[in-house]
Amino acid sequence: MAKSTKSKADSQTTQGQNPELSIVIPCYNEEAILWGAVEQFHVALKELNRSFELIISENGSKDDTRAIAEKLSRIYPEVRAIQSDEPNYGKALRRGIKGAKGTYVLCEEIDLCDIDFHKRALSVLDADQADFVVGSKAHPDANDQRPLLRRTATQVINGMLRVLLGFQGTDTHGLKAFHRQRVLDTVDRCVVDKDLFASELVIRAQRYKLRVMEIPITIEEKRPPSIHLFRRVPNVLKNMARLVWVVRIRNR
Numbered sequence: 333m334a335k336s337t338k339s340k341a342d343s344q345t346t347q348g349q350n351p352e353l354s355i356v357i358p359c360y361n362e363e364a365i366l367w368g369a370v371e372q373f374h375v376a377l378k379e380l381n382r383s384f385e386l387i388i389s390e391n392g393s394k395d396d397t398r399a400i401a402e403k404l405s406r407i408y409p410e411v412r413a414i415q416s417d418e419p420n421y422g423k424a425l426r427r428g429i430k431g432a433k434g435t436y437v438l439c440e441e442i443d444l445c446d447i448d449f450h451k452r453a454l455s456v457l458d459a460d461q462a463d464f465v466v467g468s469k470a471h472p473d474a475n476d477q478r479p480l481l482r483r484t485a486t487q488v489i490n491g492m493l494r495v496l497l498g499f500q501g502t503d504t505h506g507l508k509a510f511h512r513q514r515v516l517d518t519v520d521r522c523v524v525d526k527d528l529f530a531s532e533l534v535i536r537a538q539r540y541k542l543r544v545m546e547i548p549i550t551i552e553e554k555r556p557p558s559i560h561l562f563r564r565v566p567n568v569l570k571n572m573a574r575l576v577w578v579v580r581i582r583n584r
Contacts, residue, residue: 351410353377353384353454354434354512358424362442363395365554370404370411373445377410380450386411389428392419422529429519432512439508439530443554446507452547453509462545463514464537467507471548478553489531489568496576497535501546504531514542523578527564528571535579 355377359366370386377384388401390413401413414431416424429437436457438450446467453465469476469486476483486503493499508530515533518540522532537544578584 349383350433350435351383351385352435353380353382353438353450354387354428354432354436355384355438355440355450356387356389356425356428356432357440357442357445358389358391358421358428359393359397359401359442360391360419360421360424361393361395362397363393363400366397366400366442367404369442369445370408373440373447374408374410376445376447377450380447380454382454384410385433387428387432388413389416389424390414391416391421391424420525421527422525425529426519426522426525429512430516434512437508437510437512437515441506444507444551446549446551449507449547449549450509453507456545456547457509457511461543463542464510464534464544465508466501466503466534466544466546467509467549468501468503468546469506469549469551470502471546472502473548475548475550478551482553492572493531493535496572497579499531499535500538501534501544503546504534506530506551507549508534510537518542521584523584524571524574526567526571528568528575532575532579535575539579 374386388404388411390398390401398415405411405413414427416427425439436454438453449467456462456465468474470490490503493504515537518533518536521536522529524532534544
């Protein structure tokens with residue numbers, strides 16, 4: 333186990349100042365890849381030369397994900413591990429965002445850890461060209477190398493969001509970066525969780541006139557999803573109906 337050496341950015345964070353960046357990674361049953369992914373991502377984040385915290389938001393894992401996350405938090409001062417007993421991606425993401433301390437929040441996926449997206453998104457945010465940046469898998473310039481079924485599911489969900497909720501864009505789920513203070517109120521107004529929380533967050537950001545920008549990403553599947561695609565369908569449909577009721581009919 334390689335121990336980190338403290339840099340200037342480390343000392344700024346540990347002396348009580350808030351970090352510039354908060355990276356939130358929801359994790360469920362990720363014991364196979366968590367340790368290696370965090371170690372590699374930690375090295376890449378160091379190269380940005382910005383103070384940061386990496387929040388592992390574990391939620392109801394049945395394997396050793398929680399223990400690994402806690403061990404990583406003891407080794408690396410920038411890593412924080414938070415836990416929930418309920419397997420719920422949306423709640424894990426929301427909890428990580430609400431607990432973040434950075435000027436910018438970056439929402440990651442443990443099987444991606446895409447430092448290129450972070451560099452490009454931070455460039456946009458630093459220049460104040462947007463409040464909220466979405467890494468789109470469906471952007472015309474994106475390179476989505478996932479299996480056909482996963483790509484099709486993304487297209488179907490995004491199509492439903494456009495037709496039923498007036499979403500204006502190509503993707504809502506996955507990598508995101510935003511000004512924390514500008515988006516916290518939007519997070520508080522979201523009403524659904526699980527798989528559609530991330531989608532609602534983007535849609536509400538648009539509705540509340542935040543400046544949302546999409547940038548293309550390259551994505552490939554490093555391992556099968558921790559929850560089977562078809563097991564997600566009932567919750568997606570239920571939360572989609574709830575969103576239509578709250579957003580379109582009650583206009584909240």
